[in-house]
């Protein structure tokens with residue numbers, strides 16, 4: 001009888017070849033891409049003074065202005081909620097169709113994923129420009145843009161969550177004789193619900209910020225006022241808008257944290 | 265009196281898509297009301313055998329009949345109705361952890377409803393009472409509103425049995441139902457299965473790794489080896505030596 005040999009780490013494992021190779025590759029990529037795109041890091045530092053100057057000018061918020069922006073801020077929140085809700089609602093069936101553990105038909109899955117990739121490729125600014133042209137200036141364009149943007153993002157986040165679930169309950173529900181939809185309702189949904197909610201709120205938060213930028217293109221909300229104050233060099237108003245947006249984002253974050261704790 | 269078997273296998277073969285032989289020329293008849301235990305080494309094909317009965321796995325050739333009806337052509341609603349009369353118990357319990365015990369138990373009843381009613385949770389009062397009774401039968405009625413993941417392993421397995429009872433099954437398939445349980449809980453679960461077998465005349469098929477348990481509960485023991493049926497005796501003719509052989513011969517060959 002021979003004494004079994006103790007397992008040995010291979011040469012690759014001993015010298016952490018994978019880790020080192022990946023890190024160096026990333027470094028090379030970083031350097032070459034900054035070269036190719038012509039990013040001048042030096043300029044960032046040499047022009048830092050201007051940035052400070054801007055900060056100083058913004059450091060005297062015009063609190064009176066807060067009264068003016070309450071309504072557009074509310075409009076922004078409404079836009080974000082509507083857009084996120086519509087986008088997320090449409091995302092659910094598409095997420096189910098993209099999840100490899102639920103849909104075994106590769107063709108169908110590939111097709112939905114391709115569609116989702118396509119949607120995600122469209123930049124939100126382009127979408128806003130298109131919908132402002134279609135619906136005219138106003139919040140409708142903003143809501144539609146945010147809905148499509150959220151749809152693309154949320155459906156990917158959702159199907160990745162679905163792919164991590166425990167398949168045991170699905171097996172059980174199948175063996176009971178449940179229909180596909182019932183199986184998803186009883187065995188999948190409870191497993192993903194709280195992550196769905198937290199991704200929904202995360203997207204909502206992103207959308208509040210995004211809609212400030214969309215306002216630039218005339219898609220309604222606080223963005224219109226942000227653009228106006230900036231073009232008038234009225235930085236004390238800009239400061240109020242930024243602080244107000246921050247407050248909204250913080251509130252959403254708070255709700256999100258609370259809900260996650262309650263639902264978990 | 266010769267009764268028609270509730271389950272019959274005729275020349276059943278199962279080859280997995282990667283070429284692994286799951287089952288090889290299985291011929292088997294199981295009468296209504298039998299407590300059948302399947303033994304065999306890991307990889308012998310016990311789970312495969314069980315899962316062909318409710319079509320969780322498809323067979324490659326041969327024929328399986330349940331209640332005298334060939335099952336291979338069932339699709340859609342017919343397949344769901346077949347599965348409804350066959351309960352299944354799993355080693356990992358397979359409860360929805362985040363849902364209440366009540367919801368888990370009621371989920372065993374969904375095949376009696378149209379899909380939209382299950383989505384709205386529109387269970388009849390009678391079925392809700394049935395859920396309570398099912399839990400009483402496994403001695404867990406007080407846990408109705410507890411979340412499933414707050415129960416111990418043995419309790420979870422009994423909830424899984426209660427879920428199966430909601431199907432009003434004629435057959436229960438149990439794939440190593442006690443493999444992750446301690447001896448005392450094991451006894452509780454096996455006793456429950458035995459009670460259902462005796463009181464309700466449910467045909468019970470259990471995969472087990474434990475020879476003593478097999479001998480204690482079975483009416484009949486069959487042994488699998490590399491997908492083949494190598495042993496089949498009523499409990500009165502089973503000897504310890506036989507069973508050891510099922511486990512040992514292959515270990516020696518390996």
Ligand SMILES: Nc1ncnc2c1ncn2[C@@H]1O[C@H](COP(=O)(O)OP(=O)(O)OP(=O)(O)O)[C@@H](O)[C@H]1O
Nearest residue numbers: 280282284285286305306307308309310311312313
């Ligand atoms: N989905 C699958 N694809 C390919 N081969 C499989 C699959 N499932 C099982 N097998 C193979 O089929 C054979 C029988 O497996 P099976 O799970 O039925 O064994 P078992 O007797 O239940 O074993 P255990 O006691 O470990 O549960 C094994 O060789 C296994 O590797």
Ligand SMILES: [Mg+2]
Nearest residue numbers: 310311312439
């Ligand atoms: Mg098995």
